[in-house]
Amino acid sequence: MKAIEKFDMLHVTDRVLVAVSGGKDSLAVWDLLTELGYQADGLYVGLGIGEYSDTSGAHARRFADEHGLKLIEVSLRDEYGYDVPTAAAATNRVPCSACGISKRHLFDKAAIDGGYNVLVTGHNLDDEAAVLLGNTLRWDIEYLARQLPVLPARDGFPKKVKPLVRLTEREMAAWCIVRGIDYLVDECPIAAGNKHLAYKAVLNSVEHESPGSKAAFYLNFLENMSPLLAGMSVAGKDSLHSCATCGAPTTGENCAFCSIVGKAAALDPVPVECVLGKSVGKSLSKRARR
Numbered sequence: 094m095k096a097i098e099k100f101d102m103l104h105v106t107d108r109v110l111v112a113v114s115g116g117k118d119s120l121a122v123w124d125l126l127t128e129l130g131y132q133a134d135g136l137y138v139g140l141g142i143g144e145y146s147d148t149s150g151a152h153a154r155r156f157a158d159e160h161g162l163k164l165i166e167v168s169l170r171d172e173y174g175y176d177v178p179t180a181a182a183a184t185n186r187v188p189c190s191a192c193g194i195s196k197r198h199l200f201d202k203a204a205i206d207g208g209y210n211v212l213v214t215g216h217n218l219d220d221e222a223a224v225l226l227g228n229t230l231r232w233d234i235e236y237l238a239r240q241l242p243v244l245p246a247r248d249g250f251p252k253k254v255k256p257l258v259r260l261t262e263r264e265m266a267a268w269c270i271v272r273g274i275d276y277l278v279d280e281c282p283i284a285a286g287n288k289h290l291a292y293k294a295v296l297n298s299v300e301h302e303s304p305g306s307k308a309a310f311y312l313n314f315l316e317n318m319s320p321l322l323a324g325m326s327v328a329g330k331d332s333l334h335s336c337a338t339c340g341a342p343t344t345g346e347n348c349a350f351c352s353i354v355g356k357a358a359a360l361d362p363v364p365v366e367c368v369l370g371k372s373v374g375k376s377l378s379k380r381a382r383r
């Protein structure tokens with residue numbers, strides 16, 4: 094694959110952990126990497142988003158079984174005493190915020206604990222272009238400087254790579270169909286209102302008017318802008334120390350994940366239906382707090 098070579102993502106000797114959601118992109122990248130001869134195990138994080146999580150886990154498990162691959166599973170509810178809907182209520186923020194913090198922490202932890210030196214995710218061109226549009230609309234230099242398809246390992250974080258950044262959502266769906274991969278088609282039910290979905294819609298309409306714009310927007314950013322932004326990330330230079338609770342690298346006393354656990358694990362579980370509206374946090378957290 095061109096991206097793997099161009100961005101020097103992986104070597105055959107790497108121990109690779111693929112974060113697998115049960116959706117088309119992550120199953121396709123797991124499939125592609127094993128086809129290319131990489132040693133790649135899977136990691137599935139149970140987020141506790143009702144039926145959506147039950148079904149996504151089933152897809153990831155079935156793919157692993159059918160291909161004789163190892164799938165590591167981590168459940169937020171079973172292992173940390175909360176789930177994404179409850180964390181959304183506890184933090185009074187959109188679900189994607191606690192979801193993202195939880196996933197990133199557990200991806201890093203599973204990779205480090207399991208002795209994997211590379212963590213792979215299934216982010217595709219559409220995902221990255223949408224993130225880029227959001228970062229550009231705010232001229233968020235910090236995020237723009239770190240929006241790279243490869244982040245090297247550093248201070249207790251594994252190397253992170255996104256092999257699908259040159260491929261579109263449609264191409265990944267086509268790959269799954271051709272390869273007979275049964276993936277979860279549904280979108281996350283509590284992601285409605287997520288800004289990235291709106292950015293994707295904007296980019297699709299630009300693409301419709303001017304084919305090729307989406308790829309040019311993202312790939313030319315990597316080619317022309319990323320080199321100019323190299324070294325401009327402040328967070329990339331921050332000195333990190335160990336979280337007082339879990340030992341993960343962080344800038345504060347406790348990491349963001351432990352802060353969520355501290356708030357959400359004390360609540361009664363909040364059903365996913367209660368997080369479908371927008372201003373769930375305030376009313377629910379009062380009702381649910383013990």
Ligand code: AMP
Pocket residue numbers: 111112113114118119136137138139140196213214215216220
């Ligand atoms: P998303 O944040 O849903 O856009 O997903 C981006 C990437 O994160 C996916 O392509 C997967 O590699 C990974 N991912 C998302 N959800 C999960 C999950 N529940 N378990 C493991 N990996 C996931």
Ligand code: FES
Pocket residue numbers: 140142177188189190192193281282283284
């Ligand atoms: Fe994270 Fe929907 S998958 S909030």
Ligand code: ZN
Pocket residue numbers: 336337338339340341347348349350351352
């Ligand atoms: Zn911590």
